[in-house]
Amino acid sequence: MVRGLLRTSNHPQLQNLIKRDPVSYKEEFLQQWNHYNSTRQIFQINPDEQGSHFRELVTFISQARIRSCMRIQLIKVAQFYPAETSEFPSHLSSLLLESYGSLSPDIRHSLLQNLVMLRNKGVITSFDLLKTLFPLLPRTTSSSLRAIIRKTIFTDIKTANQRTKNHKLNRAVQAMLFGMVERGMSGTVEGDKGKLRSTGAAVSSNSGGEAMWAVVLTKELWKKGIWNDAKSVAIVALGCFHPIAKVQTASLHFFLGSDEETEDNDEESDGNTIDVKSLEHKRDIKKKTRSGDKKMRKILKMASKKRKDKSRGKTPNFPALQLLHDPQSFGEKLYDLLQKYDARFSLDHKILVMQLLARVTAYHRLTVLGFYTYILRYLTHHQLRVPAILTALAQSVHALTPPDALTPAVRKLAHEFVHPGVGPEVVAAGLNAMREICRRQPWAMEDDLLGDLIAYRKSRDKGVMVAARGLLQLFREVNPGMLKRRERGKTASMGMSQGNQPAPFGYVEKPAEDIEGLVLLEDHLRSNHGEGEAAGDEEYDENAWDGWQIESESSDSSSDSVGWIDVESDGEDHLSISDSGDEDEKHREELPRNEGFANEAKRTSTLATTKILTPADFALINDLRIRAATKAVEGSGGPAAKRKLASLEAAKKAASTFGADDATAAMFISESDILGPRKKAKADYDERVASIARGREGREKFGSLKGKRTKETPSSSTNREKARNKPIMMIMGSKGVRGKKKQSLREKQRRLRAHIERSRKAHH
Structure with a gap:
């Protein structure tokens, strides 16, 4: 290949030629590489000394020439010379971690982009990149740089687990996060009460920063469905006993199912702290633009969602509680x-x-x-x-x-x-x-x-x-x-x-012989799909799973469910519907009038031996049980039937609220269960606005209708008509009334003659 005239200072041209023929332009690349390497070595000799070499290096690094050389030339062509640039990623990583405080913000951002580019080109692995990014989170004070780091971490781990679970990377990252939490466990518990709050905040910034970020990142990966295993739960479980109260609070909220963030520097907007009225006022006085309107609608939607989540209360994180070691x-x-x-x-x-x-x-x-x-x-x-x-x-x-x-x-x-x-x-x-x-x-x-x-x-x-x-x-x-x-x-x-006695303390109930309500499902399938499909048609089973399988990668929106988790049974029947066999016998005795419903309940179904029950089947069983209980109430089943119907409806509502089966949801209660029925609480702002909007439906626009219905051409009344109907006390101090008192006899006669003339014309 014939080489043309080349100026080594023309970095884009040199980069293009190296990509086309790396072997022929190796000498020019080494010239730029040695230039970068000598500058780095000078900086490493005296990184903290304020001498001439340090000032020269900072000035040189701050120029666009070195950033262009590093970002455009070395980064993009490093994969063509793996032997010469084998230590280049470690150079950038050590420069970021060891001299972070000495670098300017744009240099930090540039070095971070370089590492991400090396990861995209396959020069370094995901774990090598994450080893550099995790220690940077507690050190940086820039919200923009912190947002870039968090987004890079989530994107990299999500991409690695996109098709199949990358267990090797997940185990390595989880071990790193576990170590970040464990390193601060030997500290003294400061607490958050009274004067200790300021002390705890100072300690948190020093020794609890990396533990806090480890917990926050694990929570976010769990929330997005990227991690859902026991090791992720173990990281947050260790954070529950961290000496820093701030780390403890973040970990406790994870198991309680709360979305409350405790990281002060979190760049995500919090609906509980958004001043909506202030934003609306700023929007009214500023220039109206489409982008401003769109941003305002987004903030209002986020604030409304946060208020609704807060009003619903905390929902237990059932999968995390289940995976506790x-x-x-x-x-x-x-x-x-x-x-x-x-x-x-x-x-x-x-x-x-x-x-x-x-x-x-x-x-x-x-x-x-x-x-x-x-x-x-x-x-x-x-x-x-x-x-x-x-x-x-x-x-x-x-x-x-x-x-x-x-x-x-x-x-x-x-x-x-x-x-x-x-x-x-x-x-x-x-x-x-x-x-x-x-x-x-x-x-x-x-x-x-x-x-x-x-x-x-x-x-x-x-x-x-x-x-x-x-x-x-x-x-x-x-x-x-x-x-x-x-x-x-x-x-x-x-x-x-009849000799019925209460169960003594420690009594273990007999294992269930049948799934309650399965007889109703069997009869429903037989009547709607025929005998063959009721016995377990394969195509029917596959279709029954549609809409119930949760993808491994959930959206960014908050969700209580993170997917199906296979765990060993702990001896409890989590698929039963909150009522034990003894209670079934009791309800059967209390419903003698509804013989059909009682006979169905006593029959044992064999459907579970021929068909794999899907979540859709269990949802249908709940609906069928509610229908049967409703029929029992309508058929004069008595107070017991009404209580049965109320319990089934309450269990269904609790299951939909907590995102779990009825038996699991029945374990947990809320403060409203303790407070009991109370007077109607005062409506919040959204409820009042909705009530006002409902009251205005079908009503004409607000305003006076005087003079608009009786006239051919609708118009409002004149000011003279309005003044004629005003109360006397409202016009006693007006200029017209005061002027009448000071009128001369000549003026009074002229006004009287004019009034008589108008009256005469009006009558004729």
Whole structure:
């Protein structure tokens, strides 16, 4: 190949020629490479010394010539000379990590672009790039650079897991993030209470920065569906015990299902802090543009979504709770954290720990007896955020919780909340809390105390009356022997006469022989699809999965579900619909009038042996059960049928809210369950605007219609007509009235003659 005249200072031309023939232009490339290498070595000799070499290097690096040489020439042609440029990526990485504070912002951005370009060209691996990006996050103070780093990390990991899971990269990155959290675990717990908040913030910026970013990145990757394994959960679980309260809070919110961000420098807009009125005012006074309108609509939509998410409350992260390693040790560590650092944490932080401990205890049926002694100090009606504390207490109880540990808590609830010296809403909250505790462990209630509590069913306050009746109805079902004979009701009395006894503490129910409602599904398929398809047609099964499979890569929008996770069974039937076999027998006895529904329930279906049930099938089973219960209510099934229908509808609503099956969703309660039915709450801004819009439907535009309906040509009234109808006190000080008082006799005569003349013309 014949070489033409070449100017080595013409970087684009040199780059083009090297790409076309790397061997022939190796000498020119080495000339530029040696120039870059000598400059780098000078900088490495005295990086912190303010001498002539340092000033010369900073000036040289700040010029566009060196940036052009690095970005356009060396980066884009480095793959053609792998032997000479083998150390080039490490040079850029060390320059960023070791001399980050000495570099200008544009040089940092340029070096970051160089590393990303090397990754795109395959010169370095994803792990090599991520090893440089992760340490930069806690060090940078530039929001724009931090946004670029976060986007690069997410894009790189998402691309690596796009077709199939890249387990090698995922394990390496997860190990790196786990190490970032683990390095700060040896510090002293500072807390976030009072004066410790400023101290904790100072420590967080130094030793807790990388742990915070490790938790935030893991949460984001989990939220987007890129990671959904137990190792991701282990990273955040370790962050729950980090000495920095800020890291603890971010980790606790992950398991509680909250989207609340605790990173102060997060560039994403937060709907809870957006001043909508201020933005609208700025939009009114500034120049109107399409881009401004589009941006305003986007911000308002985001703010509205954030308000709705906050009003819905926190939804438990069921997959993360399920994938916890050694839940018993995790729960005991949470309790030790509460007890040991009670004086250092604020009340809000302690409630977060209580909520997570309660949900882990309920989900895995743990036994942490010290928690029920610890929470006694907060069971007072004047305690701040007492509904959240009562919710955590009731939620932590399950069938295997010892009644002896719960009896002191129930007794204190009765003494503190249920007496004439407090308001009716306090009494209702106390009764509802005890009802939820006894629903999970009935043996925690004492006989004499129960008699006093159900006496409040005659209260004039609706909330207290409903709470007391709910407690009475609960014990009619689970243990009517604790009630007086006149309070048991007909069904419970008949059951006791037949020898029915409440299940003792620790009783393990027999495994389910059938899926409740499966008979209804079998009959439905037989009537609609024929016998063959009801027995399990393969094409029908494949179609039934449409719309229920969740892709491994979810969208950026917030979602409670992160996909199906295959886990081993823990002995519980998570596919059953919240009612046990004993309760089914009880409801069958209570519905003697609907013989058809009872006979269907007693029959055992063989559909599960010939057909793989899909999520669509289980959703259809729920609908069929609700239809059957509705028919039972319409057929005079009695109060028991109405309660059955109400429980099925409530379970369906809870399942749709929490994003889990009915049995799992029934474990968790909210503060509204503790507060009970209350007066209609004051509507928020969006609800008021919607109500106003509904009231204006079908109505003419607001404004006066005077003079528009009676005239041929619609027009408004004149100012003279308006002045004629004004009250006298409104015109006493006007110039016209004051002028009439000072009129001469000549002026009065002229006005009178003019009035007579107008009247005469009007009559003729």
